[in-house]
Amino acid sequence: MTSNVRVRFAPSPTGKLHIGGARTAIYNWAFARANGGTFILRIDDTDPTRSTEQNTQIILRAMRWLGLDWDEGPEVGGEFGPYSQTERLDLYREAAERLLAEGRAYPCFCTAEQLSQDREAAQARKDPFQGYQRRCRDIDPDEARRRMDSGEPYTLRIKVPADRGDVVIRDAVHGEVVFDAKELDDFVIFRSDGTPTYNFATVVDDALMGITHVIRGDDHLSNTPRQVMVYEALGAPVPVFAHISMILGADGKKLSKRHGATSVEEYRDAGYLSDAFVNYLSLLGWSLDGETTVIPREVLAREFSLDRISKNPATFDPKKLDWMNAEYINRMDDETFVECILLPSLRDAGLIDEGFDADPSWLTALAAIVRPRTKMPADAAVVAAPVFATANTLVYDEKSVAKGLAKEGMGDILNAARAALEAISPKSWSAPAIDAALEPLPDELDAKKRIVFQAVRVAECGNMVSPPLGETMALIGRDDCLARIDRARSMAL
């Protein structure tokens, strides 16, 4: 299915891609995919002082990690390029000159001092309108031309038509939003240094690129009537807008550094799965049916719709993100879990090296006990650590030893356990065999189940908390299990 839907995500490279931007990108991407449209990535770098190439690269990398592939934009090109604003300066100049020639824009020679004076005066006389007072709007065009040619500094301002009534914006999430054109001032579209302003450049780009739907943050809603003025001056069709609410921190304030990680790549580095992250973010302000929470990206790309976007600002909840991540880990197939979570985690923790090789069935058995205990990839290594230790290198947790081993009678328990385990032949060393061997011990020793297994657990794993004993010991191997008991014996009384 193809359609003429064209949407764009247009970050300005003044910083990293943050959570709010990522969510906007996801919505644009999903909307394009769901409608067989085109997803465009454009770099809005009109502010040369704050934009950097490095930030652009970080944003592209984050987009790739999120799995948001763009059809037109940096690196892939497209017939509406170039796709960064610094390369489009001529297009803005052309558009501005046309508007000037048509009398839809005019030069303004007011100085910054003059303007702030006017603003203060308006404030002082409690004028409800505190915008530009239109001093230069009626300067004779010929005189204006002379002053421009003489080198006098000027900006270009849009001329809001005198008879323009209400400006009605069609917004897919807010419905019709009405602004009184009287509130609009003749805002600057070109600075005196010859660069375009944001409100002008974006509209020129969106018009030239044939953008049909503008999905962006709520903070632009109040600017939209100004932009509509530019579309109309340009004679371009006005797109459908969809203004989405902001994402807040737990204190209800706009999400910022104070709330912890805000950039996409911090979440990647923390070990969050791209799929889980995208799923979680997509639900921050959108719902499929109000019931479903696990929504794989293919489903999102098929079912996303603007009319299910919520108007409320959403609070970012790290706990639910964690749950989502665990959910995706739990739903992986074994092979994926081993390749994408377990092995990398073990490597990062230094438990194995690049040349590590293990029997596939052994790895599957390890994965089976590790996976349900893995919320974040790093958890996997923590859980698996005892398996990768040896009797000599195993680290014994002090508290666990004190509580579970260094007590009266523990020596007897370990002796009995050792004997029972030794009775298992190397060939039949397995989880069921180990469980069967250990099972009668409490009765034989007339000791509590809890106490017996706790002692063996600490002896084998160095900790009172571990995955099930039989499975773990099967993975450790018979010889090392026996050796661990020997070592633990010296700690028991």
Add this chain to the structure above:
RNA sequence: GUCCCCAUCGUCUAGCGGCCUAGGACGUCGCCCUUUCAAGGCGAAGAUCACGGGUUCGAAUCCCGUUGGGGGCACCA
């Protein structure tokens, strides 16, 4: 100051006039499973639908106002 937006469990949300004594998810709590920890299963608590007026036979849903939050009003984006 002015304009615009928003308002349902702690959080994300469902709800678009009767199906709502308000549904789902996260979190919290309890129980089951169990040698520990998880995972899983079952269940519970939790929202006078911000408040006040209307409209209507009937309102979380429509209208007005109030309050509270947020955003814009720049030669920032």
